[in-house]
Amino acid sequence: MLDIIRFVISAALTLAGLFCLLSGVVGVYKFRYALSRVHAAALLDTVGILLMLLGVIVATGFTVASLKMLVVIAFLWLTSPVAGHLIGRLEVTINDELSRDADVLDQDYVEQEKVPETTTTPADDTQEEAQ
Amino acid sequence: MEFLGIILLIFVIICAISVSLTKDLLTALVIFMSQSLAMAVIWILLESPDLGITEAAVGAGITSLLLFVTLKKIHAIDIQKASEKESRKEEAISDGENQA
Amino acid sequence: MAKIRPDYETSWFGRLMHWLENGSTALDDAMTDEMDAHSRDHLVDSEHHHATQEHALEERRHAALEREQRMYSSLHQWASTKGSRLMRWVYIVASVVMCVGIIALLLNTAANLPPYGDPDNPVNNEVSAHYITQGQAETGAVNIVAGMILDYRAFDTLGESNVLFIAAVTVLVLLRLAPSRDGKPTTEMLEAEADDRLYEPKHDMILQHQANLLVPLILLFGIYVVMNGHISPGGGFSGGAIMGAGLILYLNAFGFRKTERFFTFRTFQIVSLMALAFYACSKAYSFFTGANHLPSIFSPGTPGMLFSAGLIPYLNIAVGLVVCCTMYAFYTLFRKGDM
Numbered sequence: 001m002l003d004i005i006r007f008v009i010s011a012a013l014t015l016a017g018l019f020c021l022l023s024g025v026v027g028v029y030k031f032r033y034a035l036s037r038v039h040a041a042a043l044l045d046t047v048g049i050l051l052m053l054l055g056v057i058v059a060t061g062f063t064v065a066s067l068k069m070l071v072v073i074a075f076l077w078l079t080s081p082v083a084g085h086l087i088g089r090l091e092v093t094i095n096d097e098l099s100r101d102a103d104v105l106d107q108d109y110v111e112q113e114k115v116p117e118t119t120t121t122p123a124d125d126t127q128e129e130a131q
Numbered sequence: 132m133e134f135l136g137i138i139l140l141i142f143v144i145i146c147a148i149s150v151s152l153t154k155d156l157l158t159a160l161v162i163f164m165s166q167s168l169a170m171a172v173i174w175i176l177l178e179s180p181d182l183g184i185t186e187a188a189v190g191a192g193i194t195s196l197l198l199f200v201t202l203k204k205i206h207a208i209d210i211q212k213a214s215e216k217e218s219r220k221e222e223a224i225s226d227g228e229n230q231a
Numbered sequence: 232m233a234k235i236r237p238d239y240e241t242s243w244f245g246r247l248m249h250w251l252e253n254g255s256t257a258l259d260d261a262m263t264d265e266m267d268a269h270s271r272d273h274l275v276d277s278e279h280h281h282a283t284q285e286h287a288l289e290e291r292r293h294a295a296l297e298r299e300q301r302m303y304s305s306l307h308q309w310a311s312t313k314g315s316r317l318m319r320w321v322y323i324v325a326s327v328v329m330c331v332g333i334i335a336l337l338l339n340t341a342a343n344l345p346p347y348g349d350p351d352n353p354v355n356n357e358v359s360a361h362y363i364t365q366g367q368a369e370t371g372a373v374n375i376v377a378g379m380i381l382d383y384r385a386f387d388t389l390g391e392s393n394v395l396f397i398a399a400v401t402v403l404v405l406l407r408l409a410p411s412r413d414g415k416p417t418t419e420m421l422e423a424e425a426d427d428r429l430y431e432p433k434h435d436m437i438l439q440h441q442a443n444l445l446v447p448l449i450l451l452f453g454i455y456v457v458m459n460g461h462i463s464p465g466g467g468f469s470g471g472a473i474m475g476a477g478l479i480l481y482l483n484a485f486g487f488r489k490t491e492r493f494f495t496f497r498t499f500q501i502v503s504l505m506a507l508a509f510y511a512c513s514k515a516y517s518f519f520t521g522a523n524h525l526p527s528i529f530s531p532g533t534p535g536m537l538f539s540a541g542l543i544p545y546l547n548i549a550v551g552l553v554v555c556c557t558m559y560a561f562y563t564l565f566r567k568g569d570m
Contacts, residue, residue, distance in 0.1 A: 180464035188472035
């Protein structure tokens with residue numbers, strides 16, 4: 001009886017995790033703006049990994065391998081959201097028309113993040129060499 | 132388990148072919164990274180964990196990272212401004228209408 | 232006195248001897264003389280230094296040079312018009328023939344290979360059987376792969392670490408900006424640094440807090456993988472790559488100033504050189520003893536303990552340090568051009 005309950009719980013968790021990961025992939029392809037794509041990738045990746053690995057932990061029982069999988073979950077929860085945050089911050093730095101793509105709540109932060117235009121780019125170097 | 136191996140091998144072949152055929156260098160790099168990840172899983176399936184750890188650390192980690200930094204150094208990552216992207220899309224749409 | 236050949240200087244043998252002695256042909260000398268005369272005419276009014284004898288010699292030299300130039304120019308003309316078309320056809324035909332030839336050869340070889348896993352294969356000889364049965368007892372390593380690459384075949388792994396070292400030195404030679412003489416950064420270095428982190432978020436609080444938590448764990452895990460190379464899968468190469476990745480994360484989160492507090496160019500020099508020298512000193516005797524394996528003073532010990540398996544843990548540490556320094560050096564040389 002306990003085996004059947006364990007099997008059903010682990011199967012449900014694994015399938016839910018698989019569904020989350022697949023939705024993340026579909027979202028990365030279908031969304032229009034970069035910030036929405038980052039949202040889909042980072043969030044759904046994290047939750048999908050959690051559900052899937054929890055399903056595998058329930059299936060294997062209480063061994064050393066399950067402790068290692070808990071450590072893997074902690075590591076991935078530390079790195080995936082930070083990666084999404086960094087990509088979002090880069091998008092704010094680069095995108096010129098941010099108010100068209102997203103609701104800007106703090107315009108001063110956006111101004112401060114922008115890169116100043118007075119830097120040497122390769123185009124300037126070749127022009128100087130030609131002269 | 133053999134079925135998973137066959138699927139992963141076909142994925143690796145498709146990734147390798149598409150790395151050569153892509154025009155954008157950044158896209159080629161990301162496909163190369165995913166191919167390295169699939170190779171790491173294949174090494175585990177073939178019962179050699181040494182190679183699996185090394186491929187995951189070196190291939191999917193360090194090599195791809197170094198190639199990204201190389202792309203940045205040769206200025207091959209073009210940061211398209213949003214207005215340029217819109218104008219390019221409009222040009223493509225008008226060209227398609229003129230041809231049709 | 233024997234007869235002196237009058238046209239020695241313009242003959243083929245004369246030109247060959249002239250080239251052997253002086254390192255340049257008459258055409259090169261004429262070009263340099265012309266360039267010197269050109270610059271002299273611009274600076275100073277040229278005076279007449281010619282005597283009649285020198286004048287005659289010069290006339291003969293000019294005639295020979297005219298012939299040589301005509302020959303070269305006709306050759307050059309042919310090469311640029313008809314020669315290039317011919318070469319294109321030759322290239323296309325030769326490449327197709329070579330490709331088809333090599334494909335046919337390889338397919339034929341693959342078709343005639345012995346069946347996979349056959350016990351009569353040349354691969355399944357007594358050497359691999361010896362490695363599998365006696366490997367753990369002779370080397371003391373539970374991980375037979377580590378025992379093979381660091382004990383039976385340690386000399387080959389020395390070559391691999393050498394290749395890594397050479398790659399790091401090559402990248403240093405190609406990409407390193409000239410270090411400043413008085414300790415202050417040069418303009419090139421400042422420009423490279425400003426150009427490097429142009430579009431990246433600087434001093435990100437979230438990234439710094441996360442790196443504070445993760446970098447010690449990554450480095451600890453890397454050291455664990457290196458030290459347990461002879462007990463569990465891993466070893467020097469993968470552990471070194473993990474340690475290098477940890478250092479790269481620290482660099483990305485905190486910037487170059489804070490990383491240079493503990494990892495400078497001098498650190499890289501000393502660590503990678505000493506590690507490689509240690510490996511070479513302990514295993515390079517194979518040059519002199521041929522294929523004979525000297526009995527080492529480190530006994531194999533009980534398999535499974537951390538400090539067993541003879542020299543293998545120490546060699547793993549050496550390889551891990553070389554790989555870690557190399558990976559970090561590549562990354563920071565590509566980013567900034569200096570360490």
